[in-house]
Amino acid sequence: MLTRRYQARDIQTALDLVKKDLGPDAIIFSINKVNDSNFLETTEVVAGKDYPSEKIDEASSLIKLKEDLEFIKSIFIQFLSNCEENIKTNKDLFNIYSRFVAYGIDESWISKFIKKIEYKKKALISTILSHLKDSIKVIDLCSQKHSKIWAFIGPTGVGKTTTIAKLATRFALEGKKLAVAAAGSFRIGTIEQLKGYTDIIGMSFECVSKPEFLKKFIENHKNKDFILIDTPGGNPNDLIYLNQLKEILMAHPSIEKHLVLSATTKEKDLSRIYSQFTIFPIKSYVFTKIDETQEYSGIFNQLIKTHIPVSWIGIGQRVPQDIEKASKAKIA
Incomplete structure (x- = not known):
């Protein structure tokens, strides 16, 4: 990495010098007030620039592709493995389970929740949505009891x-x-x-x-x-x-x-x-x-x-x- 120091009368002028010299991708390490050789206060910026290698790691790309294919291959197996037996054998329950999984809701969570409650199709869907909402936590950071x-x-x-x-x-x-x-x-x-x-x-x-x-x-x-x-x-x-x-x-x-x-x-x-x-x-x-x-x-x-x-x-x-x-x- 190339690292340089820049001094100017104010922050903006110093940043302009950095951008002109190192370009818009420059990295700012520090901004400090210092005295120049005439003992006048100036702004000093320490900045640098990365020069990344252009080599492409083909091996890593192939490994990532293989991982993605294995993940896709395991989706169907995981889908069924997280599903409780009583849901697999009940068409209506399985349809509800599949519906929420299709929305992206965690399979194991929805499977366990359906197993816990009494089955009534319309009420079940409403209950699941309500429970999802209740499971979410929010916080008001502007209240006095929290750090600012x-x-x-x-x-x-x-x-x-x-x-x-x-x-x-x-x-x-x-x-x-x-x-x-x-x-x-x-x-x-x-x-x-x-x-x-x-x-x-x-x-x-x-x-x-x-x-x-x-x-x-x-x-x-x-x-x-x-x-x-x-x-x-x-x-x-x-x-x-x-x-x-x-x-x-x-x-x-x-x-x-x-x-x-x-x-x-x-x-x-x-x-x-x-x-x-x-x-x-x-x-x-x-x-x-x-x-x-x-x-x-x-x-x-x-x-x-x-x-x-x-x-x-x-x-x-x-x-x-x-x-x-x-x-x-x-x-x-």
């Missing part, structure tokens, strides 16, 4: 930065005082996006690269109504990335971790991402891109299996209106 220092974690591309921009603008319009931090190494576009919104609504913004800097930022803004912390996206299978993220978020005990996931993500991948991010105590889910799919079974199954509540749902790209507090009515 929120870190948004999750893989690349799920909308963490956009979620923060929506919440920051929404809270500012409500008259709340808040501060925003970017904790870690970010692409230059992310820094410019956050800085653009925070400048418009007149709130504090800093890019912090180390735990001690984040701790100082939180202490400096402890009287704010909200402190929102953006984190860099990464591969959830990359343990180095996860441990670096964990290290910086251990800076303060009051930081709540909220896992941001896209509603368009496949159920198998949702489970895998959640599993990797369990190195953090996850306070809630934030589901984004709800408007981009009509298939919500992966979300339902994730909520049923993990018992973690949903706090916010993203329903579009508009800032700030396309984010809503989660409710059972909206999710179910």
Whole structure:
């Protein structure tokens, strides 16, 4: 990786220099105030750029293809293996079971639930839908009993930065005082996006690269109504990335971790991402891109299996209106 330092009179000028030199995919490692050779305060940005290999790992592609084919092959076997015997032998029950499985509801859950309750076809369907709704948990993070220092974690591309921009603008319009931090190494576009919104609504913004800097930022803004912390996206299978993220978020005990996931993500991948991010105590889910799919079974199954509540749902790209507090009515 190529790494360089840039100094300018302000953050925007320094970011412009980075973009001109390294391009729009530059990674920002830190932004600090320093004194130049004339002892005048300037902004120093440390940035770098990856030059990835263009080689295609054909072996990995073949392995992935084989795994996908094996998964498809096992679907029918799994479908029947999770089905209770009394359901297999009852046409009406099997039709109901198949209907919910076709919607994507977890086979073992629906099979066990049908077995537990008395069979009446119409009542059964209504009861299952009601029980699904009751199984979902939601949480209001704006209530006084919850911490107001929120870190948004999750893989690349799920909308963490956009979620923060929506919440920051929404809270500012409500008259709340808040501060925003970017904790870690970010692409230059992310820094410019956050800085653009925070400048418009007149709130504090800093890019912090180390735990001690984040701790100082939180202490400096402890009287704010909200402190929102953006984190860099990464591969959830990359343990180095996860441990670096964990290290910086251990800076303060009051930081709540909220896992941001896209509603368009496949159920198998949702489970895998959640599993990797369990190195953090996850306070809630934030589901984004709800408007981009009509298939919500992966979300339902994730909520049923993990018992973690949903706090916010993203329903579009508009800032700030396309984010809503989660409710059972909206999710179910």
